[in-house]
Amino acid sequence: MLIREATTGDWPAIWPFFHEIVAAGETFTYPLDLGEADAQDWWLLKSPNRTVVAVAGDGTVLGTAKMNANHMGNGSHIASASYMVDPRHSGRGVGRALCEYTIDWARTGGYRAMQFNAVVETNTAAVRLYRSLGFEVLGTLPEGFNHPAKGFVGVHIMHRPL
Template identity: 50%
Template sequence: MGIRAASETDWPAVWPFWRDIVEAGETYAYPLGATTDQARGWWFDGSRVTVLEEDGRILGSAKMGPNRPGRGAHVGTASFMVDASARGRGVGRRLAEDMVAWHRAEGFAGIQFNAVVETNTAAVRLWQDLGFAIVGTVPGAFDSAQHGRVGLHVMYLDLG
């Protein structure tokens, strides 16, 4: 498995699992029913985008960059999508470790996740394993398709 910079030519391989993850309604607040063009625009929004590829097949993707512009640009953020068929194989962890290393190399002071769905326990556990702390939870801020309104964790990793 190798991680490389993504280009928009990778989008046809990312789109099916991006769409499935968003449409499941459990982890992302992107609008349901997005077109491939809308979704590509959101994913390739000027951020650094990577893909994890194995034997020519893209198993996951991450996007990362500053959490906010201007005076907040010293803190990074990221988002991740892993194909359901590749879950449990370390794809998310490899993408996450690459993302943390990139933020460090770029001189970011920390990484903030603004909206980690509290019922997404695999992601919460991964972020905590990598040193992220839950700094707060916004009650009922995410409308989960399965669980109804659940909290969104704000998570932070100090890179200092």
């Protein structure tokens, strides 16, 4: 698996699983009816932020991550990131590789910590992965997310120093 900078040429491969994940409404706080043009603008970030793709040896896009400063100004020393793995390629280490990549990016970029603002508590695979990579739950916003099957559930704020 290779992780490289995403280009607009990768968008046609990202959009189908991006749309599937967002429309399912189980893990992201994005509008369920987010259109493709807005989604592309939100996901494909411009420098100094980054968006990357994880690709297989044959060039298949397996997943993607975007990484950025979590806040501006005097809070700009804290990084954040978001991840999407094509469900057809889940369970193969793609998410872990992307998360490790973003941690290295943030550390190399001089960030002091990484924070995730809204990890849905029912997304147990993501919570388990992030904890295994040194993230801790700082707090949980009760009923901060309206899960389509489980109703109102909490969202974690997760953090790790770099």
